[in-house]
Amino acid sequence: MLQAPESRAPGYRDWATHLPVMRPTLSELQETREFWNASPCGRQGTLEERKVQRYRMEPWLPDKIREIATANANVVELGCGQGTDAMVLCSWLPSGGSYLGIDHSDASVEIARDTAMAEQSRLRVAPTFQVGDAGAIDLENDSVDCIYSMGVLHHMEDERRAFREIHRVLKPGGSAYLWLYRSWTPKVAVAKALRRVQEGVDRIFGSDRAFYKMLYGRHMEGSLGTMVLECFGVPHLKSYTRSEVLRLTSDLEVTRLAPVGYSFPWLHRRNDGQGFLGYFWDIELRKAWRQPPSAP
Numbered sequence: 001m002l003q004a005p006e007s008r009a010p011g012y013r014d015w016a017t018h019l020p021v022m023r024p025t026l027s028e029l030q031e032t033r034e035f036w037n038a039s040p041c042g043r044q045g046t047l048e049e050r051k052v053q054r055y056r057m058e059p060w061l062p063d064k065i066r067e068i069a070t071a072n073a074n075v076v077e078l079g080c081g082q083g084t085d086a087m088v089l090c091s092w093l094p095s096g097g098s099y100l101g102i103d104h105s106d107a108s109v110e111i112a113r114d115t116a117m118a119e120q121s122r123l124r125v126a127p128t129f130q131v132g133d134a135g136a137i138d139l140e141n142d143s144v145d146c147i148y149s150m151g152v153l154h155h156m157e158d159e160r161r162a163f164r165e166i167h168r169v170l171k172p173g174g175s176a177y178l179w180l181y182r183s184w185t186p187k188v189a190v191a192k193a194l195r196r197v198q199e200g201v202d203r204i205f206g207s208d209r210a211f212y213k214m215l216y217g218r219h220m221e222g223s224l225g226t227m228v229l230e231c232f233g234v235p236h237l238k239s240y241t242r243s244e245v246l247r248l249t250s251d252l253e254v255t256r257l258a259p260v261g262y263s264f265p266w267l268h269r270r271n272d273g274q275g276f277l278g279y280f281w282d283i284e285l286r287k288a289w290r291q292p293p294s295a296p
């Protein structure tokens, strides 16, 4: 079970809001790991099957990944899941570049590593994967050119830990490409409403995630990935308004902040994912260059 916030060990103060940032308890991270180990993100199947499902849902994403890989030689992905985007990134990164995928789910990292072995002849860059926490990245300060993180940080109990780490590890001038759920969009609103219904049912019957347990193992992932399981089972599912994103990212320069993604794929004619119903924030950030030291 998650511990009540007041029982958590105090951590440090957030640089933007000056609110205390709590260190996660072991059980919070364990619960996250257990969920994603039981349901690695996306369709369960071969890389080809995963790609078909993923890029049918997000047809704009492969072009975006290609753009990122051609603009940045060294990429660190936070929450790489089964490594589906990693394979696309590594097929576009310039040879001599590098890719590190970090995920808190060891089962997902194992699948990503197996996929990379099977794909190695098709990749320009050999990816490496690490089990780790986006809120405590095991890398030096100012060491990373580019951070990529798709649909991950909104599942953290305290996502400010990750933003603090992104700022710490990025090189001055480095970029981060992030996607976070956007508040008040149909898909996110439905997911949140369904979670509320489940919470009500749990309260009445004393159950623990009753719908999740009913649905688990039913193989609905073909059309929706792990979206339905995620909606009922994941420990944290958050979404953000524009001003909340700006507050979270206040230590970095925001170079792009726009809606993207198809709440209802059949309604959209455009293939670039743009539109006011977009259920993700498409966020690009840059870490400022250091000011030259002033003359004595």
Ligand SMILES: C[S@@+](CC[C@H](N)C(=O)[O-])C[C@H]1O[C@@H](n2cnc3c(N)ncnc32)[C@H](O)[C@@H]1O
Binding pocket: 032, 033, 036, 040, 041, 042, 078, 079, 080, 081, 082, 084, 085, 102, 103, 104, 105, 108, 132, 133, 134, 135, 149, 150, 151, 152, 155, 156
């Ligand atoms: C919705 S999936 C997204 C996976 C991948 N980015 C994709 O789009 O297919 C979320 C992933 O984030 C990982 N995750 C959640 N919290 C994490 C954390 N604190 N640190 C690292 N990974 C985390 C989960 O294990 C899971 O694989």
